[in-house]
Amino acid sequence: MKNDKNIIEVKNLVKHFGGVYAVNDLSLKIPRGEVVSIIGPNGSGKSTLVNLLSGMVEINSGVVILNDAEKLKKIKSYEIQDLSITRTFQEVRLFEQMTVIDNLLVVLTNRSVFGSFFEVHKKYHLEEVERMLQRVGLEAKKNQLAKNLSYGQRKLLEIARALLMKTEIYLFDEPFAGLFHAMIKTVSGIIKDLRKEGKTVILIEHNMDLIRELSDYVFVMDEGSLLAEGEPDSVLKKKSVIEAYLGK
Amino acid sequence: MTKKIVAGVLMLAVVFVAGCSVFGTSDDAVSKPKIAVILPFTGDAGSYGEMTKQGIEIAAKEFGYAGEVIYEDSKCDPKDSVNAMTKLVSVDKVQAVIGDLCSSATRASYPIAEQYKVVLVSPASTNPDISKDGGYMFRTIPSDSLQGAFGAKLVYDKGYRNLAVLYSNEDYGIGFNTVLKENFEKLGGKVVASEGVERTATDARTQITKIKAANPDAVYFIHNGPSVAAGILRQMSELGLKAFIVGSEGLRGEAILKGAGVSAEGMYVTSVASGTSAFLEQFKTIYTNVEVGPFAAQGYDAFKAIALTIKDGAKTGEEIKEALYKVEFDGGTGHVKFDANGDVPGTYDVFVVKNGKFELVK
């Protein structure tokens, strides 16, 4: 079901830390409006790829192409919002000593120093945050400090924060890790809604059932390069993929 | 809610304070003019403050002020001197103040005295610029412009032509250095190097190295912190500086002998006269086993000058000021008469450090 328009294309991407090649000459195309999963054993470069796409680490070489047009050699993390990209983190990174509502309001703020000075949060900002809290079931915890939430609640808050960015592309780095069943249903519901809205979701996940249920396309990475790609069912049956997971 | 309270309290404080300041409190009638003293009693120059106070106490007893003089400790720090002066003029409402010892402290507190028309008589600040500070400023110690000339002549007469100067980087040091340079060059000598060192810094090794490089035959060392100066004297001998060393009166403290030991041996010190023989006898009768300090006689004269004007009927600061320009008497340092700048002529003694003691050179 691949349509022709690619929202992101990565060409010969390389990222090394000292001698270690986390991402090794990786090239892949991510179609618009689909849920794409990236799977692979730990240390295969999945998180590094997401960090590269979100400007958290510098690209050593290779290029990232957006909407088959913009060619990017360098991505700065505070610029990815203009590229309509946002993300969550493998280890949750919330603003711990701030309230839940502040954790969400802060991403709706005007991006310029002077703008944010005189900005008064209009009613609809607060309503929007309220709606988002209901959607992830955290409205009761509104004035709690982020650090006092449970692990699952913190994951949900992070996803809520990403959704409020209303971008085209969402990078979810193991959003389901450590969630209870109820919360897994909420998050997969959110991902399905995003897909309905024509948004592109890049998902890093280990739970094969969720991958089959949610993703339109799957990339398998191993030791920093692309091992296989394709529809979830066909890819997951491939010998090489299973071996990569179970270890040679 | 608490934000409202804080805002309220702040506003209230402002209103209350502004309100009662408009009324203020009336000045109580001036009975007997009050005299106060601002000197360093703690800190580096604390020993000098004590010695000056002894001279003042003698005069206070003589004029029946014993026990009424208000003493404030300035630690030779301009900030403390200013605080003390502000308190004396606005609370104790004194008419005359004796002080301060260090030139920076005197010059910082003088503007406040002048504004409240209070006379300031310094027994020890020798910075030449103080003469031009204002009408209410008097001194019973000659300005460094005189000591600079005296010191320059002393070095020149001893046959030295290349003089280097190491001075402490504050009023006293800078003032003395400029005057010394002028006079020595007027006499035909050459000032080959002049290096400043921060008043509290003990490591003057770089400055001494520069001085040594100019190979002077005489070095004038101007400092008013004896224990710090002692460390620097040690460094001079450590760096093998071979030259005739002359110290300013700031170096005539016990701490120099205790701190520098053999490095101070043979050093000359110019110092303002420590008092006429009559004064020294009077001093000995009261403070039997105490050696008269460098500014005791000047402290005595400062108090006596003010007391004499009050005896002649001067009541307010202004009256005391006018009378001081006319007063003339034989004091602890000899004949005292203030010139138009409020300065007095001065005679100097010369001491040499011989086996650990200051000896008067005739």
Added chain:
Amino acid sequence: MNYTVYYIVHLLTMFSIYAILGVSLNLVVGYTGLVSVTQAAFYGIGAYATALIAKTAGFGFFSSMLIGVIVAGLIGLLIGLVLSKFRDDYYVIVTVGFNIIAYGIFMNWHSLTRGPLGIVAVPRPKIDFLGLHLDFNNNLLFLALVLVFLALIYFLARFIAKSSFGRVLKAIREDEKAIQVFGYNAFYFKLAIFVISAGMAAVAGSFFASYLRFTSPNTFVLMESVLILSMIILGGLANLKGSLLGAFILVLLPELMRFVGFPNEIAAEMRQIVYGVILVLLMIYKPSGIMGEYKL
């Protein structure tokens, strides 16, 4: 006025000046998480601006204060630019370096600051405006003026802390890398608050120089910055009322020590010891300070 009123007014004035310094530094340390130990440099710039400019013809206290704020802001900008390259320990050490460099300039640039001689006869403010003639030589009136400016700065700081800008600062404090992902270039936000804080500190400097009628380099030493930092940590980080409380304790402590009756020649040292011990105990038992909302 009798001595007690005079002394209370003196204490309140010093409280207000240190409260302004505390509030200004809290914006940087408490709200943005940048531990700066160079506030005394901006305090000094304000003091010297007033000391140098206030008595020249055509300028009064208020215009000198304005110039002080602008100059402190510009220098804050330069220092902020250099500081943007550093984090945590290194950030602290570089701010310490700037404080020492600033002290070196106050002490050794004789032609400008008259070095250790300091500047004497700094005038008190005067207001001759629409028939209102106020001469601030009277310490009570001067205190009223300082309190007004303290209130202004307090509410400006509160406005900043409550604004979206303040919320982004807190996010930077919590996780600078994360907030960048959401499109906020922390560099500009950190620079902006550093400049604002420098300007506020200059206001305190102007009042200090004018109150004392004198200014010299040895007030703006490194230990003064350490004192202001410890004060706001004691009061409570990221809580402006905490900074007022910290300033109050700092000014009141020496007076309380008088009643404890240490012999006066070691009173100053005993105060420092009590201060140091409080700081240590705070860091162990309540690192966010008395009213704090942020733990370093």
Added chain:
Amino acid sequence: MNIVPQLILNSIIAGSIIAFLAVSFNLIYGATRFFNMAHGTIAIFGGYIAFFFFKTLGWNMYLSAILGILAAGLLGYIFDRIIYLPLRKRKASGMIMLVASIGVFTALQSLIQIFFTSEFQTLSDISVHDRLYTIFGATITQTQIYILIMAFIVAICLIIFLKYTIFGKAVKAISDDEEVAKIVGINTNKIIGLSFFIGSGIAAIGGIAVGFDTGLNPTMGMKLLLHGISAAIIGGVGSVYGAFIGAFVLTFVANFSIFWISGEWQEAVAFVLLIIFLIFRPRGIIKR
């Protein structure tokens, strides 16, 4: 008379004193990962203890020095046990420990002021001229030569000690990652306590050297430490060898700066150098 030789000697003398601070600071920073602001005052404390035994009680000079070093080492160890260990247990951040060390610095400095007044005290015997040696027209005293030799010996011993002993390897492991070191079975608290003891002791040698050189004053602790930290950073934080070199780089630049600007600016020059170094070479000369 060319002053370059004397400037070189001045720099070496000053450098050797700062080296004690820089080297010991690096050892403690390596193990604890926070800037201990009380380190300089602990060094001065060691100097004063030596002064107390040597000058006030008149004991033998070498014995007094050793007692000074042990006293400072013990003090450093005690501070770690009662302050920094509880803080580590509470997972306190490096900044919290830094501010706590500022508290220790303030209290300790005032304590010294009470017992020894703020007058300058010297350890050197002022009743006799120190033997002078002149090389190329520059003079250096016997005591200064002893300090110099001592600095080299201590640095070399520390480098060997850290490289080849279990303690050294443990400190290295802790500085990389304290958690991992714990898992591997290193009793981190004991090692950190020991590095405080050794670090404070070495710093005290610097304190005693200052006592012989320019004299002791309670408030010079912080100034000495800041030079030590600058030297450690310029040399390369965490590497003892780097700190040693950094000390001399710092003093050479500060001393030779007097060709362009007057001596009073030395303090500011040292920090301008540090900041420039931090901007262009944050890892310092010796890359770790």
